[in-house]
Amino acid sequence: xxxxxxxxxxxxxxxxxxxxxxxxxxxxxxxxxxxxxxxxxxxxxxxxxxxxxxxxxxxxxxxxxxxxxxxxxxxxxxxxxxxxxxxxxxxxxxxxxxxxxxxxxxxxxxxxxxxxxxxxxxxxxxxxxxxxxxxxxxxxxxxxxxxxxxxxxxxxxxxxxxxxxxxxxxxxxxxxxxxxxxxxxxxxxxxxxxxxxxxxxxxxxxxxxxxxxxxxxxxxxxxxxxxxxxxxxxxxxxxxxxxxxxxxxxxxxxxxxxxxxxxxxxxxxxxxxxxxxxxxxxxxxxxxxxxxxxxxxxxxxxxxxxxxxxxxxxxxxxxxxxxxxxxxxxxxxxxxxxxxxxxxxxxxxxxxxxxxxxxxxxxxxxxxxxxxxxxxxxxxxxxxxxxxxxxxxxxxxxxxxxxxxxxxxxxxxxxxxxxxxxxxxxxxxxxxxxxxxxxxxxxxxxxxxxxxxxxxxxxxxxxxxxxxxxxxxxxxxxxxxxxxxxxxxxxxxxxxxxxxxxxxxxxxxxxxxxxxxxxxxxxxxxxxxxxxxxxxxxxxxxxxxxxxxxxxxxxxxxxxxxxxxxxxxxxxxxx
Numbered sequence: 001x002x003x004x005x006x007x008x009x010x011x012x013x014x015x016x017x018x019x020x021x022x023x024x025x026x027x028x029x030x031x032x033x034x035x036x037x038x039x040x041x042x043x044x045x046x047x048x049x050x051x052x053x054x055x056x057x058x059x060x061x062x063x064x065x066x067x068x069x070x071x072x073x074x075x076x077x078x079x080x081x082x083x084x085x086x087x088x089x090x091x092x093x094x095x096x097x098x099x100x101x102x103x104x105x106x107x108x109x110x111x112x113x114x115x116x117x118x119x120x121x122x123x124x125x126x127x128x129x130x131x132x133x134x135x136x137x138x139x140x141x142x143x144x145x146x147x148x149x150x151x152x153x154x155x156x157x158x159x160x161x162x163x164x165x166x167x168x169x170x171x172x173x174x175x176x177x178x179x180x181x182x183x184x185x186x187x188x189x190x191x192x193x194x195x196x197x198x199x200x201x202x203x204x205x206x207x208x209x210x211x212x213x214x215x216x217x218x219x220x221x222x223x224x225x226x227x228x229x230x231x232x233x234x235x236x237x238x239x240x241x242x243x244x245x246x247x248x249x250x251x252x253x254x255x256x257x258x259x260x261x262x263x264x265x266x267x268x269x270x271x272x273x274x275x276x277x278x279x280x281x282x283x284x285x286x287x288x289x290x291x292x293x294x295x296x297x298x299x300x301x302x303x304x305x306x307x308x309x310x311x312x313x314x315x316x317x318x319x320x321x322x323x324x325x326x327x328x329x330x331x332x333x334x335x336x337x338x339x340x341x342x343x344x345x346x347x348x349x350x351x352x353x354x355x356x357x358x359x360x361x362x363x364x365x366x367x368x369x370x371x372x373x374x375x376x377x378x379x380x381x382x383x384x385x386x387x388x389x390x391x392x393x394x395x396x397x398x399x400x401x402x403x404x405x406x407x408x409x410x411x412x413x414x415x416x417x418x419x420x421x422x423x424x425x426x427x428x429x430x431x432x433x434x435x436x437x438x439x440x441x442x443x444x445x446x447x448x449x450x451x452x453x454x455x456x457x458x459x460x461x462x463x464x465x466x467x468x469x470x471x472x473x474x475x476x477x478x479x480x481x482x483x484x485x486x487x488x489x490x491x492x493x494x495x496x497x498x499x500x501x502x503x504x505x506x507x508x509x510x511x512x513x514x515x516x517x518x519x520x521x522x523x524x525x526x527x528x529x530x531x532x533x534x535x536x537x538x539x540x541x542x543x544x545x546x547x548x549x550x551x552x553x554x555x556x557x558x559x560x561x562x563x564x565x566x567x568x569x570x571x572x573x574x575x
Protein backbone atom coordinates (compact mmCIF):
# COMPACT_ATOMS: atom_id res chain seq x y z
CA UNK A 1 0.00 0.00 0.00
CA UNK A 2 1.43 3.47 -0.88
CA UNK A 3 2.64 5.56 2.03
CA UNK A 4 2.62 9.28 2.68
CA UNK A 5 5.88 11.00 1.85
CA UNK A 6 7.11 14.57 1.76
CA UNK A 7 6.12 14.92 -1.93
CA UNK A 8 2.43 14.64 -0.98
CA UNK A 9 2.38 17.70 1.28
CA UNK A 10 1.45 20.16 -1.49
CA UNK A 11 -1.48 18.09 -2.71
CA UNK A 12 -2.66 17.37 0.84
CA UNK A 13 -2.55 21.10 1.57
CA UNK A 14 -4.69 21.69 -1.53
CA UNK A 15 -7.17 19.00 -0.43
CA UNK A 16 -7.48 20.38 3.08
CA UNK A 17 -8.06 23.89 1.68
CA UNK A 18 -10.91 22.63 -0.53
CA UNK A 19 -12.43 20.70 2.38
CA UNK A 20 -12.29 23.78 4.60
CA UNK A 21 -13.83 26.02 1.92
CA UNK A 22 -16.83 23.69 1.62
CA UNK A 23 -17.35 23.36 5.35
CA UNK A 24 -15.39 20.21 6.15
CA UNK A 25 -12.50 21.86 7.92
CA UNK A 26 -13.35 19.89 11.05
CA UNK A 27 -11.95 16.81 9.32
CA UNK A 28 -8.53 18.44 9.51
CA UNK A 29 -8.51 19.68 13.10
CA UNK A 30 -10.50 16.73 14.47
CA UNK A 31 -13.58 18.76 15.46
CA UNK A 32 -15.87 17.44 12.72
CA UNK A 33 -18.89 15.97 14.47
CA UNK A 34 -20.07 13.64 11.72
CA UNK A 35 -21.05 13.41 8.10
CA UNK A 36 -24.45 14.86 8.77
CA UNK A 37 -23.23 17.93 10.60
CA UNK A 38 -22.93 21.35 9.00
CA UNK A 39 -19.72 23.09 9.93
CA UNK A 40 -19.91 26.78 10.76
CA UNK A 41 -17.55 27.45 7.87
CA UNK A 42 -20.29 26.42 5.43
CA UNK A 43 -23.28 27.84 7.27
CA UNK A 44 -23.64 30.63 4.72
CA UNK A 45 -24.03 28.20 1.80
CA UNK A 46 -27.14 26.48 3.18
CA UNK A 47 -26.30 23.40 1.06
CA UNK A 48 -26.72 19.91 2.56
CA UNK A 49 -23.50 18.14 3.49
CA UNK A 50 -23.82 15.55 0.69
CA UNK A 51 -24.18 18.27 -1.96
CA UNK A 52 -21.12 20.06 -0.58
CA UNK A 53 -19.11 16.84 -0.60
CA UNK A 54 -20.02 16.27 -4.25
CA UNK A 55 -18.77 19.79 -4.97
CA UNK A 56 -15.53 18.93 -3.17
CA UNK A 57 -15.08 15.84 -5.34
CA UNK A 58 -15.69 17.83 -8.53
CA UNK A 59 -13.22 20.53 -7.50
CA UNK A 60 -10.51 18.01 -6.64
CA UNK A 61 -10.43 16.66 -10.16
CA UNK A 62 -11.10 13.64 -12.42
CA UNK A 63 -9.65 10.93 -10.17
CA UNK A 64 -11.85 11.93 -7.25
CA UNK A 65 -14.84 12.17 -9.63
CA UNK A 66 -14.11 8.68 -10.88
CA UNK A 67 -13.87 7.41 -7.32
CA UNK A 68 -17.26 8.95 -6.58
CA UNK A 69 -18.75 7.23 -9.62
CA UNK A 70 -17.27 3.86 -8.69
CA UNK A 71 -18.42 4.10 -5.08
CA UNK A 72 -21.92 5.24 -6.10
CA UNK A 73 -22.72 1.56 -6.72
CA UNK A 74 -21.68 0.53 -3.18
CA UNK A 75 -24.47 1.17 -0.65
CA UNK A 76 -22.46 -0.79 1.90
CA UNK A 77 -19.77 1.93 1.82
CA UNK A 78 -21.61 5.21 1.26
CA UNK A 79 -24.73 6.47 3.05
CA UNK A 80 -27.91 6.98 1.02
CA UNK A 81 -27.52 10.75 0.75
CA UNK A 82 -24.08 10.41 -0.85
CA UNK A 83 -25.26 7.66 -3.20
CA UNK A 84 -27.89 10.02 -4.59
CA UNK A 85 -25.41 12.88 -5.03
CA UNK A 86 -22.57 10.79 -6.46
CA UNK A 87 -24.94 9.37 -9.06
CA UNK A 88 -25.02 12.90 -10.50
CA UNK A 89 -21.26 12.94 -11.10
CA UNK A 90 -20.42 13.08 -14.77
CA UNK A 91 -17.07 12.73 -16.53
CA UNK A 92 -16.56 16.28 -17.75
CA UNK A 93 -13.36 15.35 -19.57
CA UNK A 94 -12.74 16.63 -23.11
CA UNK A 95 -11.78 13.90 -25.57
CA UNK A 96 -8.17 13.45 -26.58
CA UNK A 97 -7.32 14.38 -30.15
CA UNK A 98 -7.97 11.89 -32.90
CA UNK A 99 -4.22 11.66 -33.56
CA UNK A 100 -3.63 10.48 -29.98
CA UNK A 101 -6.57 8.06 -30.03
CA UNK A 102 -5.49 6.70 -33.42
CA UNK A 103 -1.95 6.17 -32.10
CA UNK A 104 -3.31 4.02 -29.26
CA UNK A 105 -5.55 2.09 -31.66
CA UNK A 106 -2.75 1.38 -34.14
CA UNK A 107 -0.30 0.46 -31.37
CA UNK A 108 -2.76 -2.14 -30.08
CA UNK A 109 -3.53 -3.40 -33.59
CA UNK A 110 0.17 -3.59 -34.41
CA UNK A 111 -0.64 -2.31 -37.90
CA UNK A 112 -2.06 0.79 -39.65
CA UNK A 113 -5.73 1.48 -38.97
CA UNK A 114 -6.69 0.89 -42.62
CA UNK A 115 -5.74 -2.79 -42.39
CA UNK A 116 -8.69 -3.47 -40.06
CA UNK A 117 -11.18 -0.64 -40.65
CA UNK A 118 -12.51 0.90 -43.79
CA UNK A 119 -13.35 3.99 -41.72
CA UNK A 120 -13.40 5.32 -38.17
CA UNK A 121 -15.08 8.61 -37.32
CA UNK A 122 -12.56 11.07 -35.80
CA UNK A 123 -15.19 12.63 -33.52
CA UNK A 124 -16.10 10.40 -30.56
CA UNK A 125 -19.74 9.77 -29.72
CA UNK A 126 -18.88 9.49 -26.00
CA UNK A 127 -15.94 10.60 -23.89
CA UNK A 128 -15.11 9.79 -20.26
CA UNK A 129 -12.11 9.83 -17.97
CA UNK A 130 -11.06 6.27 -18.88
CA UNK A 131 -11.92 5.94 -22.55
CA UNK A 132 -13.78 7.39 -25.51
CA UNK A 133 -15.95 5.68 -28.13
CA UNK A 134 -15.72 6.14 -31.90
CA UNK A 135 -18.00 4.70 -34.56
CA UNK A 136 -16.40 2.77 -37.38
CA UNK A 137 -16.80 0.18 -40.11
CA UNK A 138 -14.71 -2.96 -40.48
CA UNK A 139 -13.12 -3.91 -43.78
CA UNK A 140 -15.83 -6.55 -44.21
CA UNK A 141 -18.50 -3.82 -43.93
CA UNK A 142 -19.75 -4.57 -40.41
CA UNK A 143 -20.53 -1.38 -38.43
CA UNK A 144 -18.79 -1.34 -35.06
CA UNK A 145 -18.20 0.81 -31.99
CA UNK A 146 -14.54 1.24 -30.99
CA UNK A 147 -13.75 1.97 -27.34
CA UNK A 148 -10.23 3.41 -26.99
CA UNK A 149 -8.48 3.89 -23.66
CA UNK A 150 -7.05 7.35 -23.08
CA UNK A 151 -3.26 7.42 -23.56
CA UNK A 152 -1.29 7.40 -20.30
CA UNK A 153 -4.40 6.94 -18.15
CA UNK A 154 -2.95 3.97 -16.28
CA UNK A 155 0.04 5.99 -15.10
CA UNK A 156 -2.20 8.89 -14.08
CA UNK A 157 -4.47 6.57 -12.09
CA UNK A 158 -1.52 4.99 -10.27
CA UNK A 159 -0.15 8.40 -9.33
CA UNK A 160 -3.53 9.67 -8.18
CA UNK A 161 -4.11 6.52 -6.14
CA UNK A 162 -1.01 7.46 -4.16
CA UNK A 163 -2.61 10.83 -3.39
CA UNK A 164 -5.89 9.16 -2.44
CA UNK A 165 -4.10 6.84 -0.04
CA UNK A 166 -2.28 9.81 1.44
CA UNK A 167 -5.54 11.69 1.90
CA UNK A 168 -7.25 8.64 3.40
CA UNK A 169 -4.43 8.22 5.92
CA UNK A 170 -4.83 11.87 6.97
CA UNK A 171 -8.58 11.28 7.50
CA UNK A 172 -8.08 7.93 9.25
CA UNK A 173 -9.31 8.29 12.81
CA UNK A 174 -10.70 11.78 12.16
CA UNK A 175 -13.73 10.72 10.13
CA UNK A 176 -16.29 8.39 11.71
CA UNK A 177 -18.06 6.77 8.75
CA UNK A 178 -21.54 5.31 9.23
CA UNK A 179 -20.64 1.97 7.62
CA UNK A 180 -17.99 -0.63 8.34
CA UNK A 181 -15.30 0.77 6.06
CA UNK A 182 -12.45 3.11 7.03
CA UNK A 183 -11.16 5.79 4.60
CA UNK A 184 -8.17 3.61 3.67
CA UNK A 185 -10.43 0.58 3.08
CA UNK A 186 -12.64 2.69 0.80
CA UNK A 187 -9.61 3.63 -1.34
CA UNK A 188 -8.64 -0.04 -1.46
CA UNK A 189 -12.10 -0.92 -2.80
CA UNK A 190 -11.77 1.86 -5.40
CA UNK A 191 -8.32 0.61 -6.42
CA UNK A 192 -9.64 -2.92 -7.02
CA UNK A 193 -12.59 -1.60 -9.05
CA UNK A 194 -10.58 0.84 -11.18
CA UNK A 195 -7.98 -1.79 -12.08
CA UNK A 196 -10.77 -4.01 -13.39
CA UNK A 197 -12.20 -1.11 -15.40
CA UNK A 198 -8.79 -0.43 -16.96
CA UNK A 199 -8.66 -3.99 -18.32
CA UNK A 200 -10.84 -4.17 -21.44
CA UNK A 201 -10.25 -7.92 -21.68
CA UNK A 202 -12.32 -8.21 -18.51
CA UNK A 203 -15.16 -6.20 -20.06
CA UNK A 204 -14.98 -8.36 -23.18
CA UNK A 205 -15.31 -11.53 -21.10
CA UNK A 206 -18.27 -10.05 -19.25
CA UNK A 207 -20.04 -9.10 -22.49
CA UNK A 208 -19.47 -12.52 -24.01
CA UNK A 209 -20.67 -14.32 -20.90
CA UNK A 210 -23.80 -12.15 -20.69
CA UNK A 211 -24.54 -12.66 -24.39
CA UNK A 212 -23.99 -16.41 -24.09
CA UNK A 213 -26.39 -16.64 -21.16
CA UNK A 214 -29.15 -14.95 -23.21
CA UNK A 215 -28.26 -16.44 -26.60
CA UNK A 216 -31.62 -18.22 -26.82
CA UNK A 217 -33.67 -15.45 -25.23
CA UNK A 218 -36.02 -13.76 -27.71
CA UNK A 219 -36.05 -10.35 -25.99
CA UNK A 220 -32.53 -9.75 -24.55
CA UNK A 221 -29.29 -9.22 -26.50
CA UNK A 222 -25.75 -7.94 -25.99
CA UNK A 223 -23.35 -6.63 -28.65
CA UNK A 224 -20.92 -9.19 -30.04
CA UNK A 225 -17.23 -8.59 -29.25
CA UNK A 226 -14.69 -8.57 -32.07
CA UNK A 227 -11.86 -10.40 -30.32
CA UNK A 228 -9.47 -10.19 -33.28
CA UNK A 229 -9.42 -6.38 -32.99
CA UNK A 230 -9.69 -6.01 -29.21
CA UNK A 231 -6.98 -5.76 -26.54
CA UNK A 232 -6.57 -4.57 -22.95
CA UNK A 233 -6.79 -0.95 -24.21
CA UNK A 234 -9.14 -1.25 -27.21
CA UNK A 235 -12.57 -2.88 -27.29
CA UNK A 236 -14.36 -3.36 -30.61
CA UNK A 237 -17.99 -4.49 -30.58
CA UNK A 238 -21.04 -4.55 -32.84
CA UNK A 239 -22.80 -1.24 -33.22
CA UNK A 240 -26.21 -1.47 -31.54
CA UNK A 241 -29.16 0.71 -32.53
CA UNK A 242 -32.11 1.60 -30.34
CA UNK A 243 -33.59 4.14 -27.95
CA UNK A 244 -32.04 4.37 -24.52
CA UNK A 245 -34.53 3.77 -21.71
CA UNK A 246 -33.58 7.21 -20.41
CA UNK A 247 -35.13 8.72 -23.56
CA UNK A 248 -38.47 6.93 -23.13
CA UNK A 249 -41.56 8.42 -21.50
CA UNK A 250 -44.48 6.75 -19.70
CA UNK A 251 -47.07 5.64 -22.25
CA UNK A 252 -44.65 5.30 -25.18
CA UNK A 253 -45.15 2.33 -27.45
CA UNK A 254 -43.50 -0.79 -26.10
CA UNK A 255 -42.77 0.58 -22.62
CA UNK A 256 -44.96 -1.91 -20.74
CA UNK A 257 -43.44 -4.85 -22.57
CA UNK A 258 -39.90 -3.47 -22.13
CA UNK A 259 -40.39 -3.17 -18.37
CA UNK A 260 -41.68 -6.73 -18.12
CA UNK A 261 -38.60 -7.89 -20.03
CA UNK A 262 -36.33 -5.80 -17.78
CA UNK A 263 -37.77 -7.34 -14.60
CA UNK A 264 -37.66 -10.85 -16.01
CA UNK A 265 -34.10 -10.42 -17.34
CA UNK A 266 -32.88 -9.05 -14.00
CA UNK A 267 -34.32 -11.95 -12.02
CA UNK A 268 -33.00 -14.45 -14.56
CA UNK A 269 -29.48 -13.05 -14.27
CA UNK A 270 -29.51 -13.28 -10.49
CA UNK A 271 -31.39 -16.49 -9.78
CA UNK A 272 -30.55 -18.64 -12.79
CA UNK A 273 -27.30 -17.44 -14.34
CA UNK A 274 -25.54 -16.24 -11.18
CA UNK A 275 -23.99 -13.46 -13.28
CA UNK A 276 -25.52 -10.00 -13.55
CA UNK A 277 -24.99 -6.58 -15.13
CA UNK A 278 -23.85 -4.35 -12.28
CA UNK A 279 -24.71 -0.98 -13.85
CA UNK A 280 -28.04 -1.25 -15.72
CA UNK A 281 -28.83 2.46 -15.63
CA UNK A 282 -31.26 3.70 -18.30
CA UNK A 283 -28.45 4.86 -20.59
CA UNK A 284 -26.94 1.36 -20.73
CA UNK A 285 -30.14 -0.39 -21.88
CA UNK A 286 -31.60 0.24 -25.35
CA UNK A 287 -35.08 -0.58 -26.60
CA UNK A 288 -34.72 -1.75 -30.19
CA UNK A 289 -37.36 -1.39 -32.86
CA UNK A 290 -38.14 -5.11 -32.69
CA UNK A 291 -38.97 -4.79 -28.98
CA UNK A 292 -35.79 -6.41 -27.69
CA UNK A 293 -33.64 -4.92 -24.92
CA UNK A 294 -29.93 -4.49 -25.69
CA UNK A 295 -27.57 -4.20 -22.70
CA UNK A 296 -24.35 -2.16 -23.07
CA UNK A 297 -21.21 -1.38 -21.02
CA UNK A 298 -20.12 -4.47 -19.11
CA UNK A 299 -17.30 -2.86 -17.16
CA UNK A 300 -19.07 -3.65 -13.88
CA UNK A 301 -20.62 -7.10 -13.46
CA UNK A 302 -21.21 -9.38 -10.50
CA UNK A 303 -20.79 -13.11 -10.04
CA UNK A 304 -22.76 -15.13 -7.49
CA UNK A 305 -21.79 -18.55 -6.20
CA UNK A 306 -24.44 -21.23 -5.79
CA UNK A 307 -24.46 -20.57 -2.02
CA UNK A 308 -24.97 -16.85 -2.66
CA UNK A 309 -27.83 -17.56 -5.02
CA UNK A 310 -29.50 -19.86 -2.50
CA UNK A 311 -29.20 -17.13 0.13
CA UNK A 312 -30.59 -14.49 -2.21
CA UNK A 313 -33.49 -16.76 -3.19
CA UNK A 314 -34.26 -17.28 0.49
CA UNK A 315 -34.12 -13.55 1.23
CA UNK A 316 -36.06 -12.62 -1.91
CA UNK A 317 -38.89 -15.06 -1.20
CA UNK A 318 -38.93 -14.00 2.47
CA UNK A 319 -39.21 -10.34 1.44
CA UNK A 320 -42.13 -11.04 -0.87
CA UNK A 321 -43.95 -13.10 1.77
CA UNK A 322 -43.00 -10.74 4.65
CA UNK A 323 -40.88 -13.15 6.70
CA UNK A 324 -38.68 -10.75 8.69
CA UNK A 325 -37.09 -13.50 10.81
CA UNK A 326 -35.73 -15.32 7.77
CA UNK A 327 -34.34 -12.12 6.24
CA UNK A 328 -32.62 -11.04 9.45
CA UNK A 329 -31.05 -14.44 10.19
CA UNK A 330 -29.94 -14.94 6.57
CA UNK A 331 -28.21 -11.56 6.47
CA UNK A 332 -26.59 -12.27 9.83
CA UNK A 333 -25.26 -15.65 8.68
CA UNK A 334 -23.71 -14.50 5.39
CA UNK A 335 -22.22 -11.25 6.71
CA UNK A 336 -19.09 -10.55 8.70
CA UNK A 337 -20.23 -9.10 12.01
CA UNK A 338 -18.10 -6.74 14.06
CA UNK A 339 -19.01 -7.44 17.67
CA UNK A 340 -22.40 -8.47 18.95
CA UNK A 341 -25.58 -7.14 17.38
CA UNK A 342 -29.11 -7.03 18.69
CA UNK A 343 -30.92 -9.43 16.37
CA UNK A 344 -34.30 -8.44 17.82
CA UNK A 345 -33.77 -4.78 16.90
CA UNK A 346 -32.38 -5.79 13.49
CA UNK A 347 -35.47 -7.92 12.84
CA UNK A 348 -37.67 -5.00 13.87
CA UNK A 349 -35.99 -2.74 11.30
CA UNK A 350 -36.52 -5.38 8.61
CA UNK A 351 -40.19 -5.72 9.55
CA UNK A 352 -40.62 -1.94 9.42
CA UNK A 353 -39.24 -1.83 5.88
CA UNK A 354 -41.53 -4.67 4.82
CA UNK A 355 -44.56 -2.80 6.12
CA UNK A 356 -43.38 0.25 4.17
CA UNK A 357 -43.19 -1.57 0.83
CA UNK A 358 -46.12 -3.96 1.12
CA UNK A 359 -48.97 -2.98 -1.17
CA UNK A 360 -47.31 0.27 -2.29
CA UNK A 361 -47.10 1.31 -5.90
CA UNK A 362 -43.78 2.42 -7.35
CA UNK A 363 -45.11 6.00 -7.42
CA UNK A 364 -45.74 5.91 -3.66
CA UNK A 365 -42.26 4.72 -2.73
CA UNK A 366 -39.21 6.81 -1.84
CA UNK A 367 -36.27 7.21 -4.18
CA UNK A 368 -34.32 4.23 -2.84
CA UNK A 369 -35.19 0.66 -3.71
CA UNK A 370 -36.11 -2.11 -1.34
CA UNK A 371 -32.83 -4.02 -1.51
CA UNK A 372 -30.83 -0.82 -1.23
CA UNK A 373 -32.54 0.08 2.02
CA UNK A 374 -31.99 -3.41 3.40
CA UNK A 375 -28.27 -3.11 2.65
CA UNK A 376 -28.21 0.24 4.45
CA UNK A 377 -29.92 -1.27 7.50
CA UNK A 378 -27.39 -4.15 7.58
CA UNK A 379 -24.53 -1.66 7.31
CA UNK A 380 -25.98 0.41 10.16
CA UNK A 381 -25.88 -2.71 12.32
CA UNK A 382 -22.25 -3.23 11.20
CA UNK A 383 -23.01 -6.39 9.24
CA UNK A 384 -20.46 -6.45 6.46
CA UNK A 385 -22.02 -8.27 3.53
CA UNK A 386 -19.93 -9.57 0.61
CA UNK A 387 -19.42 -6.84 -2.04
CA UNK A 388 -21.46 -8.82 -4.59
CA UNK A 389 -24.60 -8.25 -2.52
CA UNK A 390 -23.98 -4.50 -2.39
CA UNK A 391 -23.41 -4.27 -6.16
CA UNK A 392 -26.55 -6.34 -6.71
CA UNK A 393 -28.56 -4.05 -4.46
CA UNK A 394 -27.31 -1.03 -6.40
CA UNK A 395 -28.19 -2.69 -9.72
CA UNK A 396 -31.65 -3.48 -8.37
CA UNK A 397 -32.06 0.15 -7.33
CA UNK A 398 -31.28 1.28 -10.90
CA UNK A 399 -33.87 -1.10 -12.31
CA UNK A 400 -36.30 0.06 -9.65
CA UNK A 401 -35.73 3.69 -10.62
CA UNK A 402 -36.39 2.92 -14.27
CA UNK A 403 -39.60 1.10 -13.38
CA UNK A 404 -40.73 3.91 -11.11
CA UNK A 405 -40.27 6.51 -13.84
CA UNK A 406 -41.82 4.61 -16.74
CA UNK A 407 -44.64 2.65 -15.00
CA UNK A 408 -45.27 4.61 -11.78
CA UNK A 409 -48.65 3.02 -11.06
CA UNK A 410 -47.31 -0.53 -10.93
CA UNK A 411 -47.27 -2.50 -7.67
CA UNK A 412 -43.71 -3.77 -7.22
CA UNK A 413 -44.78 -6.75 -5.07
CA UNK A 414 -47.45 -7.71 -7.57
CA UNK A 415 -44.85 -7.57 -10.36
CA UNK A 416 -42.34 -9.87 -8.68
CA UNK A 417 -44.63 -12.21 -6.72
CA UNK A 418 -45.15 -14.63 -9.64
CA UNK A 419 -41.36 -14.91 -9.97
CA UNK A 420 -41.11 -15.50 -6.21
CA UNK A 421 -43.65 -18.32 -6.41
CA UNK A 422 -41.75 -19.97 -9.26
CA UNK A 423 -38.51 -19.66 -7.29
CA UNK A 424 -40.09 -21.15 -4.21
CA UNK A 425 -41.50 -24.03 -6.29
CA UNK A 426 -38.07 -24.63 -7.80
CA UNK A 427 -36.38 -24.52 -4.38
CA UNK A 428 -38.83 -27.13 -3.06
CA UNK A 429 -38.95 -29.22 -6.21
CA UNK A 430 -37.95 -32.90 -5.90
CA UNK A 431 -34.99 -32.38 -8.25
CA UNK A 432 -33.59 -29.45 -6.20
CA UNK A 433 -34.16 -31.18 -2.86
CA UNK A 434 -32.58 -34.41 -4.09
CA UNK A 435 -29.58 -32.49 -5.48
CA UNK A 436 -29.10 -30.68 -2.16
CA UNK A 437 -29.43 -33.94 -0.24
CA UNK A 438 -26.89 -35.63 -2.52
CA UNK A 439 -24.46 -32.77 -1.98
CA UNK A 440 -24.82 -33.07 1.79
CA UNK A 441 -24.28 -36.84 1.61
CA UNK A 442 -21.10 -36.40 -0.45
CA UNK A 443 -19.75 -33.86 2.04
CA UNK A 444 -20.71 -36.09 4.99
CA UNK A 445 -19.06 -39.09 3.32
CA UNK A 446 -15.80 -37.19 2.83
CA UNK A 447 -15.81 -36.03 6.44
CA UNK A 448 -16.64 -39.50 7.82
CA UNK A 449 -13.98 -41.14 5.66
CA UNK A 450 -11.28 -39.02 7.24
CA UNK A 451 -12.63 -39.29 10.79
CA UNK A 452 -10.97 -42.66 11.76
CA UNK A 453 -7.51 -41.46 10.69
CA UNK A 454 -7.94 -38.19 12.55
CA UNK A 455 -9.16 -39.99 15.70
CA UNK A 456 -6.25 -42.47 15.51
CA UNK A 457 -3.79 -39.57 15.25
CA UNK A 458 -5.29 -37.89 18.32
CA UNK A 459 -5.12 -41.11 20.38
CA UNK A 460 -1.52 -41.76 19.30
CA UNK A 461 -0.47 -38.24 20.27
CA UNK A 462 -2.25 -38.63 23.61
CA UNK A 463 -0.51 -41.97 24.29
CA UNK A 464 2.96 -40.55 23.52
CA UNK A 465 2.40 -37.38 25.52
CA UNK A 466 2.52 -35.13 22.47
CA UNK A 467 -0.99 -33.78 22.90
CA UNK A 468 -1.06 -30.29 24.33
CA UNK A 469 -4.05 -28.19 25.26
CA UNK A 470 -3.44 -24.48 24.88
CA UNK A 471 -5.83 -21.83 26.14
CA UNK A 472 -5.66 -18.30 24.82
CA UNK A 473 -6.50 -15.51 27.22
CA UNK A 474 -5.79 -12.01 25.84
CA UNK A 475 -5.88 -10.49 29.33
CA UNK A 476 -3.39 -13.04 30.64
CA UNK A 477 -1.12 -12.43 27.66
CA UNK A 478 -1.16 -8.71 28.29
CA UNK A 479 -0.43 -9.33 31.97
CA UNK A 480 2.51 -11.58 31.04
CA UNK A 481 3.96 -8.89 28.77
CA UNK A 482 3.44 -6.27 31.45
CA UNK A 483 5.23 -8.42 34.06
CA UNK A 484 8.11 -9.08 31.67
CA UNK A 485 8.42 -5.37 30.88
CA UNK A 486 8.28 -4.53 34.60
CA UNK A 487 11.07 -7.04 35.28
CA UNK A 488 13.25 -5.44 32.66
CA UNK A 489 12.52 -1.98 34.04
CA UNK A 490 13.34 -3.09 37.61
CA UNK A 491 16.59 -4.65 36.40
CA UNK A 492 17.59 -1.51 34.54
CA UNK A 493 16.66 0.66 37.51
CA UNK A 494 18.77 -1.52 39.82
CA UNK A 495 21.74 -1.32 37.45
CA UNK A 496 21.30 2.46 37.17
CA UNK A 497 21.20 2.77 40.97
CA UNK A 498 24.35 0.70 41.35
CA UNK A 499 26.07 2.77 38.67
CA UNK A 500 24.99 5.95 40.42
CA UNK A 501 26.50 4.81 43.76
CA UNK A 502 29.70 3.56 42.12
CA UNK A 503 30.04 6.78 40.17
CA UNK A 504 29.62 8.87 43.32
CA UNK A 505 32.39 6.87 45.00
CA UNK A 506 34.77 6.99 42.06
CA UNK A 507 34.23 10.71 41.36
CA UNK A 508 36.56 11.45 44.28
CA UNK A 509 39.34 10.29 42.02
CA UNK A 510 42.56 8.34 42.40
CA UNK A 511 45.07 6.55 40.24
CA UNK A 512 47.10 7.81 37.30
CA UNK A 513 46.18 11.05 35.59
CA UNK A 514 44.39 11.12 32.27
CA UNK A 515 43.97 14.52 30.55
CA UNK A 516 44.78 16.24 33.82
CA UNK A 517 42.31 14.25 36.01
CA UNK A 518 42.55 10.94 37.85
CA UNK A 519 41.41 7.90 35.84
CA UNK A 520 38.92 6.90 38.55
CA UNK A 521 37.22 10.30 38.26
CA UNK A 522 36.69 9.77 34.51
CA UNK A 523 35.26 6.32 35.18
CA UNK A 524 32.95 7.71 37.91
CA UNK A 525 31.75 10.46 35.58
CA UNK A 526 31.00 7.90 32.88
CA UNK A 527 28.98 5.79 35.35
CA UNK A 528 27.04 8.86 36.52
CA UNK A 529 26.15 9.84 32.94
CA UNK A 530 25.05 6.28 32.17
CA UNK A 531 22.90 6.14 35.31
CA UNK A 532 21.23 9.48 34.57
CA UNK A 533 20.59 8.44 30.95
CA UNK A 534 19.05 5.15 32.05
CA UNK A 535 16.78 6.86 34.57
CA UNK A 536 15.70 9.37 31.92
CA UNK A 537 14.89 6.58 29.41
CA UNK A 538 12.89 4.68 32.03
CA UNK A 539 10.94 7.83 32.89
CA UNK A 540 10.12 8.51 29.24
CA UNK A 541 9.00 4.89 28.76
CA UNK A 542 6.76 5.02 31.84
CA UNK A 543 5.19 8.38 31.02
CA UNK A 544 4.88 8.27 27.22
CA UNK A 545 5.47 4.94 25.48
CA UNK A 546 4.27 2.40 28.02
CA UNK A 547 0.93 2.16 26.21
CA UNK A 548 2.52 1.41 22.82
CA UNK A 549 3.39 -2.01 21.50
CA UNK A 550 6.97 -2.54 20.25
CA UNK A 551 5.55 -3.23 16.78
CA UNK A 552 3.79 0.15 16.82
CA UNK A 553 7.06 1.85 17.74
CA UNK A 554 8.90 0.10 14.90
CA UNK A 555 6.19 0.96 12.38
CA UNK A 556 6.21 4.57 13.54
CA UNK A 557 9.97 4.83 13.13
CA UNK A 558 9.81 3.31 9.64
CA UNK A 559 6.98 5.68 8.71
CA UNK A 560 9.04 8.71 9.76
CA UNK A 561 11.98 7.52 7.64
CA UNK A 562 9.71 6.93 4.63
CA UNK A 563 8.14 10.35 5.03
CA UNK A 564 11.45 12.20 4.70
CA UNK A 565 13.14 9.83 2.24
CA UNK A 566 10.11 9.83 -0.11
CA UNK A 567 8.87 7.15 -2.46
CA UNK A 568 10.52 5.78 -5.56
CA UNK A 569 8.10 7.51 -7.86
CA UNK A 570 9.66 10.93 -7.32
CA UNK A 571 7.73 14.13 -7.04
CA UNK A 572 4.58 14.37 -9.09
CA UNK A 573 4.84 17.49 -11.28
CA UNK A 574 1.07 18.08 -10.90
CA UNK A 575 1.46 18.79 -7.16
